Structure formats: structure tokens, C-alpha cells
Amino acid sequence: MKKVACYLAVMLIVVVLIPFLAVKSCSVAPERRERPEKESAATIRVYVKGENRVRVMPFEEYIKGVVAAEMPAEFEPEALKAQAVAARTYAYARMKGLYRSSDKQHADADICTDPGHCQAWISQEKAMKKWNIFTRYRNWRKIEKAVNDTSGIIITYNGVVANPLFHSNSGGRTENAEDVWDGVDVPYLKSVPSNGEEGNPEFRNSVLVKNSDFIKKMESRFPGFKIKKDDIAGGIRVLEYTAGGRVKRVQIGNTVMKGTDFRALFALKSANFKVERKDGETLEITTLGYGHGVGMSQWGANYLAKNGGSFEEILRYYYKGVELSSIGA
Numbered sequence: 299m300k301k302v303a304c305y306l307a308v309m310l311i312v313v314v315l316i317p318f319l320a321v322k323s324c325s326v327a328p329e330r331r332e333r334p335e336k337e338s339a340a341t342i343r344v345y346v347k348g349e350n351r352v353r354v355m356p357f358e359e360y361i362k363g364v365v366a367a368e369m370p371a372e373f374e375p376e377a378l379k380a381q382a383v384a385a386r387t388y389a390y391a392r393m394k395g396l397y398r399s400s401d402k403q404h405a406d407a408d409i410c411t412d413p414g415h416c417q418a419w420i421s422q423e424k425a426m427k428k429w430n431i432f433t434r435y436r437n438w439r440k441i442e443k444a445v446n447d448t449s450g451i452i453i454t455y456n457g458v459v460a461n462p463l464f465h466s467n468s469g470g471r472t473e474n475a476e477d478v479w480d481g482v483d484v485p486y487l488k489s490v491p492s493n494g495e496e497g498n499p500e501f502r503n504s505v506l507v508k509n510s511d512f513i514k515k516m517e518s519r520f521p522g523f524k525i526k527k528d529d530i531a532g533g534i535r536v537l538e539y540t541a542g543g544r545v546k547r548v549q550i551g552n553t554v555m556k557g558t559d560f561r562a563l564f565a566l567k568s569a570n571f572k573v574e575r576k577d578g579e580t581l582e583i584t585t586l587g588y589g590h591g592v593g594m595s596q597w598g599a600n601y602l603a604k605n606g607g608s609f610e611e612i613l614r615y616y617y618k619g620v621e622l623s624s625i626g627a
Contacts, residue, residue, distance in 0.1 A: 342393055344411065344419065345404035352407045357393075361386050362445045366425040367411075367418035368464075369596050371437035374603035377596070378444035380612040383622070384462040384594055387452040388417055390625060391459045453613060454623045455486050462617055463487060464594040467495040468542060469570045469587025472598075472616065477540035478558060478569075478590050486617045487592050489541035494601025500588040501597075503567045507581045515563055516550065525551025531575040542591050544569040561585075593617065 340357040355363075364385040365378060373381075391397050393408045404410045411419040425441075426434045453460040461484070463475075475487035495501055509530055516523045525533045537554065538546040545557030557569040568587040576582040594616035602612050610622060 342389060342409065343407040344409055345407035346419070347410055347412045352404070357389070358386075358445060358449060360389065360419065362441055363419040363421060363425070364389070364417055365441050365444060366422070366438070367420040368413070371429070371433075371440055373596075373600045375440065375444060376603040376607060376609045376612065377600040378441060379448050379609035380594065380599050380603075381464070381596065382445045382448045383451050383453060383609060383613060384464050385417060386448070386450075387460055387462050390452055391461060392416070394459065396459055397461045448609065450625045451622055452625055453617060453620050455617075455620050460486060460617060460620055462594065462613075462620075463590070463592045464596060464616075465587075465589025465591055466595070467498045467501055467588050467597040468492040468591045468595045469501065469544075469568060469585075470495065471542045471591075472593065472595060473540055473542035473544060473591035475592050477542065477544070477546060478592055486620050488618050490616065490618070492595040492598035492601075492616075494604070495587075495595060495597040498588070498597045500567060502584065502586055503588075504582055504584045505564070505566070506576060507564065507583060509579055509581060512581055516553065519559075519563055520553045520555075523551060523553050529575075530581060531573055534573050540569075542570070543586075544591060545571060 341354050342357045342360050343352055344355055344360060345352050361382055365382050368385065369378060369381045371378075389409055403412075403415060410416045420428075422438060426438060429437050453462050470493075471491050472489050474489050475482045475484040477489075509527065512530060513523070513525065513527065516525070533551045535549045536545050536547075537549055540546045540557075545560065547554060548557055548560060550560075557571070560566070561569040561571065564583060566583060567585045568589065568591060570586040570591075572584050574582050574584070594613070599612045599616070602615065603609075607615070613622065614620060
């Protein structure tokens with residue numbers, strides 16, 4: 299009986315306890331690894347517009363997706379770093395509830411992926427697919443490095459987290475915030491020259507609009523709109539320009555409107571526009587720049603980086619009087 303008892307005890311150890319210990323060690327081993335502080339569990343709630351759902355993401359991983367979506371990976375490393383810091387600051391400020399839109403488009407999320415509302419974002423998988431096989435891994439490593447090298451760095455003004463707006467290109471000079479949004483006077487969002495943007499394919503754009511369509515659009519916004527149908531271009535007069543050279547107020551026929559409203563009505567790339575007669579039936583609207591023009595010009599940032607500017611210098615050029623701080627400092 300003793301031999302049988304010993305045999306059963308040994309079999310119990312072999313069949314039950316050893317597998318249990320093996321499974322236990324496999325399941326817990328990864329959890330015992332210490333994660334670097336910069337890879338902490340900090341997360342952000344992101345409304346992904348294309349998926350129509352909120353995703354919870356690691357904060358710094360989200361920033362990589364923003365840089366990949368907002369700025370060409372071919373840009374200079376220092377420009378990518380400047381973009382990473384601006385994007386991180388923008389997102390962090392919204393996580394903290396410092397700057398929120400009144401339309402409540404994504405009330406259950408900190409931020410969304412609609413660049414017209416917040417800032418763009420793309421997953422690593424989709425970013426890799428949009429690049430060719432020869433550049434995709436290099437591009438992603440370049441973006442990762444820009445984000446990792448600036449990990450935790452944000453922009454502040456007088457000790458408060460800034461609202462660092464940015465755009466593709468300014469058309470040669472950025473805008474004062476108050477010239478774009480009435481009553482929004484932000485000391486660090488002021489007009490500055492922005493060189494080197496001409497290489498952007500969207501620097502200059504033209505759209506053709508039929509005279510009849512032009513009148514219909516204006517009448518849809520202003521029911522009492524009147525203008526000479528045979529000389530529409532002659533009936534357009536700019537009343538006031540912004541510091542950045544955009545149209546601030548324009549008179550069209552019997553109607554005065556803001557340049558930003560005209561841009562929105564005709565879906566223009568910017569409010570730096572000129573309307574000319576193309577022929578007897580058509581108008582040509584030419585614009586310079588792409589975006590609202592406030593804050594950092596992404597193409598201007600790349601130009602500064604090409605000429606030796608560091609990401610700190612780029613940020614301090616486009617955001618006047620700011621400081622660079624660390625999250626939690």
C-alpha cells in the first residue's frame with residue numbers, strides 16, 4: 299500500500315502541480331516587467347470619426363498617429379518634433395478640459411479625429427499602407443523618434459497650457475487669432491512672416507464658379523442679395539484685410555460679409571482670395587495658403603528646420619512668448 303500511495307503522490311505532482319506552475323509562470327511573467335515612465339498607463343479618449351466610436355488609447359501612441367496624419371513623414375526631423383509637441387499640447391489641454399468646443403460633437407471623448415474640428419489621426423496600420431513598401435518602416439520609425447524624443451513636452455504661456463493651433467501653410471504670413479475668430483485675442487497666436495511655403499502643392503489654388511451658381515450661393519445665405527449679373531467681379535470690393543493678408547471684410551453687390559464666411563460658403567482653401575472674371579459665364583477664385591492661418595505653419599516649420607532651426611526655435615517663432623514645459627512638472 300505504501301508503494302501505491304507513493305506512486306499516486308508522484309503522479310499527482312507530475313500531472314497536476316507541474317502543469318499548474320508552468321501555466322502560472324507563463325501568464326504572469328510579462329506583467330512583472332517594469333514599464334518606463336514615459337510608457338505609463340496615461341490614456342486619452344478619442345472619437346474616431348471613420349469608425350463612429352470612442353477608442354481609449356495610450357496617450358503617446360495617439361500622438362504618433364496625429365503626427366503621421368498631420369505632417370508628411372518626409373519632413374525634417376525637427377519639424378516633426380515641433381508637430382509632435384504642438385499635437386501633444388493640443389490634446390493634453392483638451393484632456394484637462396481647458397479648451398472645449400461648444401457644439402458637443404464628442405461629449406464622451408476628449409478629442410476627435412476630424413481635422414476640421416480637432417486634429418487628424420491615423421492608425422499605424424493605415425499609415426503603413428499609405429506609404430510604399432520601401433519607405434513605410436523608415437517613415438514610422440522617424441515619426442516614433444520625433445514623438446519619443448519630445449516625450450512629455452508641452453507648450454505653456456504664463457504657466458498655463460497653451461492652445462497651439464496649426465495649419466498646412468499660411469500663404470506667406472500667419473494670422474492673428476482675433477482676425478479669424480472675433481473676440482479671440484490670444485497673445486501667442488499673432489501674425490508672423492512664414493517663408494518657404496511655395497513648395498506646397500496647395501500653396502496656390504483656383505476654382506471656377508459659374509455666375510449663376512455664384513448668385514445662387516449668395517442668395518441662399520443672404521435672401522436679399524443683389525448684384526449686376528453681367529459684371530459680378532466688378533461688384534466685389536475688399537473693404538479690409540487682416541494682418542496676414544487675408545480678406546477680413548468684403549462687399550459683394552449690396553452685401554457686406556466676413557472673408558471667413560465667404561471662404562466657408564464657397565469651400566475655399568483659405569480666406570486669402572481674389573475673384574476675377576474668367577469669361578462671360580464663369581468666375582475664377584484664386585486662393586493663397588491652406589487652412590485658417592493661425593499658429594504654426596507646417597510647411598513653414600519644415601523650411602525653418604531645413605535651415606537649421608530646432609523644434610524649440612520653430613515653436614517659439616510661431617507661438618510668441620511661450621515656454622516649453624513637461625507634463626506633471
